[in-house]
Amino acid sequence: MNPGRFVNGEFVLTDSQRKGMSFRFAPEPNGPLHIGHVKTLRTNFNCAAENGGQMILRFDDTNPETTSAYYCEDAKEMLQWLGYDISAFRTTFTSDYFEVLLQHARTMIKKGLAYVCHEDSISSAKASPWKDRPIEKNICEFERMVNYVYPKGKAVLRLKYEDRHFKDPVAYRIKQGNHFRTKDRWAVYPSYDFSHPIVDSIENIAVSICTMEFAHHRLLYNWIQEKLNLPLVPQQEQPRLSLENVVLSKRKLISLHSKGALHDMADPRLATLAGLRSRGIPPMAIEKFVAQGFREFAQLLDVTRKELLPVAEPFKMVLDPLSCRVVNYAEVKQSAGSQQEPPTEPHFFISGLDFDDDDTADDSSPRILSRNRPASLFGLPYKITVKEVERHNGKIQTLAVTLTPNDKVRGLRSLLWVPAPSRATLVYVDHIFTGGDLQPAPIRYARIYAEPGLFSSVKTGEKFIYGQTFRAINIGYVTVSQRSAERDLLLYVTCFLKHTPEHLENILKCFTSTPSP
Numbered sequence: 001m002n003p004g005r006f007v008n009g010e011f012v013l014t015d016s017q018r019k020g021m022s023f024r025f026a027p028e029p030n031g032p033l034h035i036g037h038v039k040t041l042r043t044n045f046n047c048a049a050e051n052g053g054q055m056i057l058r059f060d061d062t063n064p065e066t067t068s069a070y071y072c073e074d075a076k077e078m079l080q081w082l083g084y085d086i087s088a089f090r091t092t093f094t095s096d097y098f099e100v101l102l103q104h105a106r107t108m109i110k111k112g113l114a115y116v117c118h119e120d121s122i123s124s125a126k127a128s129p130w131k132d133r134p135i136e137k138n139i140c141e142f143e144r145m146v147n148y149v150y151p152k153g154k155a156v157l158r159l160k161y162e163d164r165h166f167k168d169p170v171a172y173r174i175k176q177g178n179h180f181r182t183k184d185r186w187a188v189y190p191s192y193d194f195s196h197p198i199v200d201s202i203e204n205i206a207v208s209i210c211t212m213e214f215a216h217h218r219l220l221y222n223w224i225q226e227k228l229n230l231p232l233v234p235q236q237e238q239p240r241l242s243l244e245n246v247v248l249s250k251r252k253l254i255s256l257h258s259k260g261a262l263h264d265m266a267d268p269r270l271a272t273l274a275g276l277r278s279r280g281i282p283p284m285a286i287e288k289f290v291a292q293g294f295r296e297f298a299q300l301l302d303v304t305r306k307e308l309l310p311v312a313e314p315f316k317m318v319l320d321p322l323s324c325r326v327v328n329y330a331e332v333k334q335s336a337g338s339q340q341e342p343p344t345e346p347h348f349f350i351s352g353l354d355f356d357d358d359d360t361a362d363d364s365s366p367r368i369l370s371r372n373r374p375a376s377l378f379g380l381p382y383k384i385t386v387k388e389v390e391r392h393n394g395k396i397q398t399l400a401v402t403l404t405p406n407d408k409v410r411g412l413r414s415l416l417w418v419p420a421p422s423r424a425t426l427v428y429v430d431h432i433f434t435g436g437d438l439q440p441a442p443i444r445y446a447r448i449y450a451e452p453g454l455f456s457s458v459k460t461g462e463k464f465i466y467g468q469t470f471r472a473i474n475i476g477y478v479t480v481s482q483r484s485a486e487r488d489l490l491l492y493v494t495c496f497l498k499h500t501p502e503h504l505e506n507i508l509k510c511f512t513s514t515p516s517p
Helices: 035-050 069-082 094-110 135-146 192-202 212-227 250-258 273-279 283-291 297-308 329-336 501-508
Strands: 005-007 010-012 022-025 054-059 090-093 114-117 156-159 170-174 188-190 208-211 235-238 313-315 317-319 321-326 347-351 375-377 382-392 395-405 417-419 422-428 444-450 469-472 476-480 490-496
Touching: 022 035, 035 054, 035 069, 035 208, 035 235, 035 273, 035 283, 054 069, 069 273, 069 283, 090 094, 094 114, 094 135, 094 156, 094 170, 094 188, 094 192, 114 135, 135 170, 170 192, 188 192, 192 208, 192 212, 208 212, 212 235, 273 490, 283 297, 297 476, 297 490, 317 321, 317 347, 317 417, 321 444, 329 395
Parallel strands: 022 054, 054 090, 208 235, 313 469, 321 395, 422 490
Antiparallel strands: 005 010, 114 156, 156 170, 170 188, 317 444, 321 347, 347 417, 375 382, 382 395, 422 444, 469 476, 476 490
């Protein structure tokens, strides 16, 4: 039976009889879904959609010590956020089939294909001393396992199967702790290698699509189905999605969280789906990233910029805020007319990155404004000129400036500014994990002033709604953090615009390891 094949990264079925069969996405609910799961999910979903098949979301809940209802609900939420209609999926659990799986285990024993072993591991060179025990004795010993006679670690059920990768693999183990669905109904639980081929066959799965590390499981997968006279399900492998310096291992992520290195599984430094959502990466960017076979995080950010450009509301924001005092404000107000307020205020703020304190600065400087170089005000017909630099303890505190009405601002660089600003903290997170123990990069913070009123409609704290992403002009895309409070607005850097390396370095110098007071 032809299982189909991958063509340009897409799985194509070739057997016409497969139309109408099922495809499954089967995560283990013991940790968060991450970007790597999307590759397997979309492959199976596309196969189901293109071949008139049923899509099954199956939770592989065979280990009561690590699986939980929380991760099941979290997975459903993430799939819905990605845009999948969960109500159209058939949701199952491996635990739905525990009774059936147990009967198949008994069948294997009766056929002389499985035995109870009292060693948790056996060497490749030496056979288990219990392998040749009579069938009747193995039946009795297995029932002792099932009925809580043996404690954890004192007995396992092994299959009499051997190839270059496996020797007598475990089919059942004794586990401790209540299962989140079946409570204390069972003392023994099936292994992945035993349950997967059986449940795939029961659910009429068209093809078992898995990652390459399961390629050497294929012979065992087929052997179990054949020995139990079950409908055969072909297996096909695809490469795992991996990103350089990005941790996707659920075990590693949970370990880092337990040590306090992460906020939670929605930490925006992570490539978990919850983390990417917190950071402001849109679902369509994730979909396109996976579909196009990209493997570098920088490529995900490139796709994100393209997705956000037409939808993210632009706003003015200044980093390293620098106060400007308009010394000729009375004249500016008078020139604006007595019937209206002038379009500026006596004080406004620019970015410290835009001012060059060098007396000799000329047009070759990447900074916009200096004492010898005026600039235009963004969005206004004014020329700004620096008259004096006011300092305190050697540090620039305020620029004393004049504003001159000027409709002809050609040749002058445009200076971004904000009046009476909303204050917030910009949070920079890096996806890179470093060191031998792969520790996450530290979170960094910068004080920002944004144009007034921009965040008046932003919902924070418990009322936060994901997806509130804005485009900070000349900086990048930022997303409101779910950790924001009404008086403490936090904005994550989703991604910077395409800056020169030198300018990006200057931007990053504005960030410190602790939030500004």
